[in-house]
Amino acid sequence: MPDKLYRIMHQFVSERFLSSRVTELLRDRTQSHLIELSGRSGSGKSYLIEPLMEQMKLVYDRVIVFSPHPLFFNQFEELLYLLVDLDANSFESIIEDYQGEFRTGRKHDFFYYLTSILKEKELLKPLLLIVDDCDILDEFTREFLQYLVLFAQDSGIQVVALTQSKLFSFSHFEHIPSLGTDDLEQILQMLFSGDELAYVSGSEVLQRISDGNLMALEHILEQMVDQSSGFDLSPFLEHSYDPAQLYDQRLEKLSANQKKLLISMYVLGGEPQPAQLKSLGLSTGYSRDLKELSGYNLINKIDDRYVVQKKKSLQSWLDQNPKQFASKLRQTLLDLMADGEKSEQILVHLMILDGLFDAKLFKRLAMRLDMISDAASVVQMYKYALNQDLTPQQALSANKQLGISSSLTSDRDAAVDYFRAALQICTENGFPAEEIVWHLASNLFAQNSSSFALEIIKKYSPSTIDEYWKIKILLLKADILAESEQFNPAIEVLEGVLASMGNVEDKMRRYQVQAEAKKTKGKIHYYINELDQSEEAFKDAETMYKLAQDHGGLAAIYNNLGVLYMFQGDWERSEQYFLRSLSIEKQYYNLNGISVCYNNLGGLMDDKGDAARSLHYLEEALKLQRLLNEPYNITNIYNNIGITLMDHGEYDKAEEALKRSLETAVEFGFFRNTIASLNNLGGLYFKLGDWNRSIELYEQAIEKSEENNFNEGLLRSFNNLGEVYEKQGELNLAYDLYFKGLELLPSVNDDYIKAELYGNLGSVLTRLHEFKKAYRYLVESLDFFKSINARDKIIEGYQKQSYYFILSHNHESGEYYISQALEMATEQNRSYEIGRALYLKALLERKNPEVAKEHLDEAIQHFVGTNSDYELALANYELAEILYELQDWEKALEILKNNKKIIQRFGSIKLLEQNDIL
Known part of the structure; x- marks a missing residue:
C-alpha cells in the first residue's frame, strides 16, 4: 500500500473511531476496565493499535500487544507471564499447592485461587493489554481476562480486545461501524485534490460498491493512486468487492516462498528464527518477502516484530486450499517444534490436522490442561483421541475423562452420552463399572432425569462390587428418592446404608459416606417438617464430616443448618451457621459456595428486616456471580436486590435493580427471568401508584408467558394483575383473573403461588361479601405460609x-x-x-x-x-x-x-x- 494512503487511512481511522470515552477510561489508573472495540473484518481495528500504544505509553509503564496463536488450545500461561512478574517455577508451585488441597476442577475456582495469591503478593499492577484478533483467543483465556478485570477492580489493569463480534458479558462495548458516505468524502478530500462536489457524489458511489469495508476501499484507492489518474471510479463500477475474495486475491499474488513464509509465521506464531528460516528454505529474499506481505496487510509490525493479520481468513483459505499447506511443509514444521515444550499445543494441533496420534504427548498435554481446570480443551483433545485405535481400557479411560470434563463444562447431555458409552465398554469387557454407574446416575439426576437415574441404579447389580461404591450408589438413590418426595423408600435405603457402614474398610471413607447418609436423612426430616429430627441428623453429619476432614461437606451441612434455623425464625443461630459455611468456602476458594452463602445471608437479613445488611450480602453475591460469568444467577440476584429495596421503600434504587435484571434476562434470552422481572417491575409500579404502567407490564408478562407456554409465569401474572384491579375496586374483574389462575393450578407444581392465589381469592370474595367461599381460601393460604414460616x-x-x-x-x-x-x-x-x-x-x-x-x-x-x-x-x-x-x-x-x-x-x-x- 502506498505510504500516503497508509498514513491517511491510519490517521482517519484512529481519529474517527478511537473515542474520547475509551481513552478516558484507559487513563483511569485507579480502576480496571475491559473494553471491546468490535467491528467486522475490514473495519480498520488494526489501525487503532499503534495510536493506542503511543497515547498510553505516557500513562503506563507496561503497554503490551498480544496476538493470539490460532493453533493453541489454551494461551493462559503465556498471557499470565506477560501480565504479572511471575516466573515459571513460582507458577508451578502455585499449581502444585492448588492440586494438593484446593482443586475442584472448576476454572473459576482456579482463577480465584490464583488471583488471590497474586493479589497477596502485590503482583497485580497497572498496565494496558491490547489483544488483537481476540476472536482467535481460546475461551478459557478470554474468561480469565474478564475475571481478572472484575476481580482486580482497583488495580488499574486495562484490557482492550479487538473483536469481530461481542465476546465478553461484562465489557465496555464500542462498535466500529462500516464507513459511511461522510467518512468516505473526508478520506477522498485528504487523498485527492480537486472538486469537493465530485467527492460528495463520488463518496456515495464508493460507499455503495465497497459497502464501507476498509479492505475493499483500500483496494480501490490503492489502484487509483498507483495509476496516478486522480479520482476516477469508472473502472470499478462493474466489479464486486467481497472482502473474502479480495483477501484470497492478495494471497494468489504471492510467490510460493511468500505463501510458505506466511503459513510458517501462522504456525510458529511470528517470525521464524534464523535456524528455522534455514530449515524452511526461506533465508533467501526473506526481508523482501516480509516487506511484500506487510504491503498487502497480511502481516503487521508491532513492537519490532511481525504478526499475521486476519488469522480467521487465512485459516479459511487453508481449509479451502489444503494443498497450500503441503505435507512436506507440515512435516518440516513438526520437526522444528518436536523438542520444544512450549510448542506442544501447536504440535498436537498439527497432528490432528494430519490425522496423527501420539498417546503420550496427548496425555501429557491433556493432564497439563486439566491441572489448570480447562475442561473444555480437555474435551476437545479426548474427543480426537476417542477416534483413534484404542484398547478397551484406553477407550474406557477416554470416555470417563470426557464425561467428567463435560460435566465440569455443564454439558450434562454430553456427559451422560460418554458415561453410557463407558458403561457399555465395562459390560462388554467385564470391567468394574461401579464408579461409571455412579457418574452416569449423578449426571442424569442433575439433568432432572430422576426416573432414568433410578433405572440405571436398579439395572446394575451391586452384589460383587466394592463396598464403598455400593454405598455411594445407594446414597445417590436415597437422595434422588428424597428429592422426588418418595420419603419412606428413601429412609429405607438410608437405614440399610447405615447398617452396612462397617463394611467400608477405609476409615476416612467410612466417615464420609456416613456423613452423607446423615445429611440426606436430615434433609428428608426437613422436607416433612420434622425439624428436631432434622437438626439431630445434620448435627450427626457435622461430626462425621469433621472426622472425615471433608471441608466441602462441612460447609454444606453448616449451610443446611443455617437454612433450618432461618426457617424456625432463629436468626442468630442461622447467621452463625451461614457465616461458618462462608468461612470454610473462603478458606478453600469455592467461589460458587461463597456466593450461595452471601445470597442466603441476604435472604436472612431481609427476613429480619435489616435492609442494609441484606443489600450488602446480596451485592457481594452479585459481584461473585459476575466473576463466575453466570448471567442467569445475576438476573435472579438483581431481582432479589430490587425486591428487598422495594420492600423497604427505596423505590428508585429498586427500579434500577429490576431494570438491570430485565435487561440481562432479555440480552441472554432467559424468558422465565424476563417474565419474573416484568412481574416484579409491575409490582414496583403498583406500589408506586403508577397502576397503568403496572397493568402494562403485567400484560407484557402474560403475553410472554403465553408465547412460551409457561403456565407458572402466566398464573403469577394473572394473580398480580388481579391484585391491581382489586385495589382499583374492580372486584369482578379481579375475581375473573384470579379464577383464570385457579384453572391453571393443576398444571403448576408450586404450592407457594397456590397459597398466594388462594389468599387473593379469599380477599376479593371477602370484599364481594361471599364469606362462605372466602373463608376456605383464606384458611388454606395462611396454613401453608405458617407451615413454611414465610413471615411476610x-x-x-x-x-x-x-x-x-x-x-x-x-x-x-x-x-x-x-x-x-x-x-x-x-x-x-x-x-x-x-x-x-x-x-x-x-x-x-x-x-x-x-x-x-x-x-x-x-x-x-x-x-x-x-x-x-x-x-x-x-x-x-x-x-x-x-x-x-x-x-x-x-x-x-x-x-x-x-x-x-x-x-x-x-x-x-x-x-x-x-x-x-x-
Missing part, C-alpha cells in the same frame, strides 16, 4: 383474616388476627405492615371515633415513612370520615382535597367517587 406472608394472611372478620362482624376474631399481625410486624421491624395492622385496628374500632383516630394517625405516619401512597389515601379517607363525625369539618375537607390528588394517580375511580361524595 403470615402477616399478610393475618391481615386478610382480620378484614374478613371485620366485614363479617366478628369483633373478637378480628381483634385476634390484628394483634397477631401487629406483633409479627413489630418483631420484624416492617413499618408498612405495622401501618396496615393499625389501619385495620381503626376499622375494627370504628364505633369509637377517638380510638380509631389515634390508630389512623399512627398508621398514616408509617404509610408516609414507607411512601405507601395508596394505603395513605385509604387511611386519609377513613380519618376524614371520623373528623366529619367529630364535626371537625374544615380539617376533614382539607384532608379530602389533598387526598383527591393522591387518588387520581391510581386510576381508582370508585375510591375517587367515595372521596368526592364525602
Whole structure:
C-alpha cells in the first residue's frame, strides 16, 4: 500500500473511531476496565493499535500487544507471564499447592485461587493489554481476562480486545461501524485534490460498491493512486468487492516462498528464527518477502516484530486450499517444534490436522490442561483421541475423562452420552463399572432425569462390587428418592446404608459416606417438617464430616443448618451457621459456595428486616456471580436486590435493580427471568401508584408467558394483575383473573403461588361479601405460609383474616388476627405492615371515633415513612370520615382535597367517587 494512503487511512481511522470515552477510561489508573472495540473484518481495528500504544505509553509503564496463536488450545500461561512478574517455577508451585488441597476442577475456582495469591503478593499492577484478533483467543483465556478485570477492580489493569463480534458479558462495548458516505468524502478530500462536489457524489458511489469495508476501499484507492489518474471510479463500477475474495486475491499474488513464509509465521506464531528460516528454505529474499506481505496487510509490525493479520481468513483459505499447506511443509514444521515444550499445543494441533496420534504427548498435554481446570480443551483433545485405535481400557479411560470434563463444562447431555458409552465398554469387557454407574446416575439426576437415574441404579447389580461404591450408589438413590418426595423408600435405603457402614474398610471413607447418609436423612426430616429430627441428623453429619476432614461437606451441612434455623425464625443461630459455611468456602476458594452463602445471608437479613445488611450480602453475591460469568444467577440476584429495596421503600434504587435484571434476562434470552422481572417491575409500579404502567407490564408478562407456554409465569401474572384491579375496586374483574389462575393450578407444581392465589381469592370474595367461599381460601393460604414460616406472608394472611372478620362482624376474631399481625410486624421491624395492622385496628374500632383516630394517625405516619401512597389515601379517607363525625369539618375537607390528588394517580375511580361524595 502506498505510504500516503497508509498514513491517511491510519490517521482517519484512529481519529474517527478511537473515542474520547475509551481513552478516558484507559487513563483511569485507579480502576480496571475491559473494553471491546468490535467491528467486522475490514473495519480498520488494526489501525487503532499503534495510536493506542503511543497515547498510553505516557500513562503506563507496561503497554503490551498480544496476538493470539490460532493453533493453541489454551494461551493462559503465556498471557499470565506477560501480565504479572511471575516466573515459571513460582507458577508451578502455585499449581502444585492448588492440586494438593484446593482443586475442584472448576476454572473459576482456579482463577480465584490464583488471583488471590497474586493479589497477596502485590503482583497485580497497572498496565494496558491490547489483544488483537481476540476472536482467535481460546475461551478459557478470554474468561480469565474478564475475571481478572472484575476481580482486580482497583488495580488499574486495562484490557482492550479487538473483536469481530461481542465476546465478553461484562465489557465496555464500542462498535466500529462500516464507513459511511461522510467518512468516505473526508478520506477522498485528504487523498485527492480537486472538486469537493465530485467527492460528495463520488463518496456515495464508493460507499455503495465497497459497502464501507476498509479492505475493499483500500483496494480501490490503492489502484487509483498507483495509476496516478486522480479520482476516477469508472473502472470499478462493474466489479464486486467481497472482502473474502479480495483477501484470497492478495494471497494468489504471492510467490510460493511468500505463501510458505506466511503459513510458517501462522504456525510458529511470528517470525521464524534464523535456524528455522534455514530449515524452511526461506533465508533467501526473506526481508523482501516480509516487506511484500506487510504491503498487502497480511502481516503487521508491532513492537519490532511481525504478526499475521486476519488469522480467521487465512485459516479459511487453508481449509479451502489444503494443498497450500503441503505435507512436506507440515512435516518440516513438526520437526522444528518436536523438542520444544512450549510448542506442544501447536504440535498436537498439527497432528490432528494430519490425522496423527501420539498417546503420550496427548496425555501429557491433556493432564497439563486439566491441572489448570480447562475442561473444555480437555474435551476437545479426548474427543480426537476417542477416534483413534484404542484398547478397551484406553477407550474406557477416554470416555470417563470426557464425561467428567463435560460435566465440569455443564454439558450434562454430553456427559451422560460418554458415561453410557463407558458403561457399555465395562459390560462388554467385564470391567468394574461401579464408579461409571455412579457418574452416569449423578449426571442424569442433575439433568432432572430422576426416573432414568433410578433405572440405571436398579439395572446394575451391586452384589460383587466394592463396598464403598455400593454405598455411594445407594446414597445417590436415597437422595434422588428424597428429592422426588418418595420419603419412606428413601429412609429405607438410608437405614440399610447405615447398617452396612462397617463394611467400608477405609476409615476416612467410612466417615464420609456416613456423613452423607446423615445429611440426606436430615434433609428428608426437613422436607416433612420434622425439624428436631432434622437438626439431630445434620448435627450427626457435622461430626462425621469433621472426622472425615471433608471441608466441602462441612460447609454444606453448616449451610443446611443455617437454612433450618432461618426457617424456625432463629436468626442468630442461622447467621452463625451461614457465616461458618462462608468461612470454610473462603478458606478453600469455592467461589460458587461463597456466593450461595452471601445470597442466603441476604435472604436472612431481609427476613429480619435489616435492609442494609441484606443489600450488602446480596451485592457481594452479585459481584461473585459476575466473576463466575453466570448471567442467569445475576438476573435472579438483581431481582432479589430490587425486591428487598422495594420492600423497604427505596423505590428508585429498586427500579434500577429490576431494570438491570430485565435487561440481562432479555440480552441472554432467559424468558422465565424476563417474565419474573416484568412481574416484579409491575409490582414496583403498583406500589408506586403508577397502576397503568403496572397493568402494562403485567400484560407484557402474560403475553410472554403465553408465547412460551409457561403456565407458572402466566398464573403469577394473572394473580398480580388481579391484585391491581382489586385495589382499583374492580372486584369482578379481579375475581375473573384470579379464577383464570385457579384453572391453571393443576398444571403448576408450586404450592407457594397456590397459597398466594388462594389468599387473593379469599380477599376479593371477602370484599364481594361471599364469606362462605372466602373463608376456605383464606384458611388454606395462611396454613401453608405458617407451615413454611414465610413471615411476610403470615402477616399478610393475618391481615386478610382480620378484614374478613371485620366485614363479617366478628369483633373478637378480628381483634385476634390484628394483634397477631401487629406483633409479627413489630418483631420484624416492617413499618408498612405495622401501618396496615393499625389501619385495620381503626376499622375494627370504628364505633369509637377517638380510638380509631389515634390508630389512623399512627398508621398514616408509617404509610408516609414507607411512601405507601395508596394505603395513605385509604387511611386519609377513613380519618376524614371520623373528623366529619367529630364535626371537625374544615380539617376533614382539607384532608379530602389533598387526598383527591393522591387518588387520581391510581386510576381508582370508585375510591375517587367515595372521596368526592364525602
